[in-house]
Amino acid sequence: MNIGVVLASGKGTRMGLNEPKQFLLLNDKPLYIYTLETFSSCEKIDYIVLVTNEEYIEKVKKDISFYSLNKVKYIIKGGNTRQESVFNALTKLKEEQVQNEDIVLIHDSARVLVSEEIINNNIEACILYEAVDTVVPCVDSMIISYDKKRIDDLASRDILFSSQTPQTFKFDVIYKSHLSSYSKEATDDCSLVLSNGHDVHLVTGSKLNFKVTTKEDLKLLKALIK
Numbered sequence: 001m002n003i004g005v006v007l008a009s010g011k012g013t014r015m016g017l018n019e020p021k022q023f024l025l026l027n028d029k030p031l032y033i034y035t036l037e038t039f040s041s042c043e044k045i046d047y048i049v050l051v052t053n054e055e056y057i058e059k060v061k062k063d064i065s066f067y068s069l070n071k072v073k074y075i076i077k078g079g080n081t082r083q084e085s086v087f088n089a090l091t092k093l094k095e096e097q098v099q100n101e102d103i104v105l106i107h108d109s110a111r112v113l114v115s116e117e118i119i120n121n122n123i124e125a126c127i128l129y130e131a132v133d134t135v136v137p138c139v140d141s142m143i144i145s146y147d148k149k150r151i152d153d154l155a156s157r158d159i160l161f162s163s164q165t166p167q168t169f170k171f172d173v174i175y176k177s178h179l180s181s182y183s184k185e186a187t188d189d190c191s192l193v194l195s196n197g198h199d200v201h202l203v204t205g206s207k208l209n210f211k212v213t214t215k216e217d218l219k220l221l222k223a224l225i226k
Helices: 031-041 054-066 082-095 116-129 171-180 189-195 215-224
Strands: 002-008 047-052 072-077 103-108 131-137 142-144 153-155 161-170 201-204
Touching (some): 031 047, 031 103, 031 116, 047 054, 047 082, 054 072, 082 103, 103 116, 131 189, 161 189
Parallel strands (some): 002 047
Antiparallel strands (some): 103 161, 131 161
16 A cells, blocks of 8 residues: 655744644645645555644544545644654554555645655655655755854765655655654654665655745745646
8 A cells, every 4th residue: 555644733933823834825725735635636645644733633624524635544643743743643554554565655745736746756666665755956056064154165966965755665664763763853754764774765856846934935835826
């Protein structure tokens, strides 16, 4: 099985809003619904686990019903950190006795413009490699500054990539990596998998698959979705 884990439990504090960014309306539709619609329309996705803020669970249930997102099988409570939220989803899947070889795609709901092509490419690559990350090459010159005031060094952009999501894994690989690293803090799942001795291969993403983090990102998204 191919299972989408969509994370919609962030607080969105960097945008300075009164509600989490994933619930902002764009053309009268919450941002996270756009993400769920893409995952739902992807034939290779069997079902979806949505992780969200506890206080928004009832609202989310109504949205899922209203938009007829029948592939959303479970809606579960997020944790205090991204890592904890992912682990909550993995724990639920473990309880449902998913197979070790089942594929789990972990995606940020705030990456609204993820494409079916990216999702499919993640699944195909994960069948071969067990762990993959969606990336785009860095096209700007990259500098290193330790004091954030002057340039200390230049980094070769030829070997630098920006990580996106989905990050995709065989269930056994990602679940055991989370168990082994439960006491560690990690910003994403690939770092946990790497720290547990697994290789992570690359899948080409898209500049359009950006994460809505700032008000400028939101303005860009509004220009792209009309």
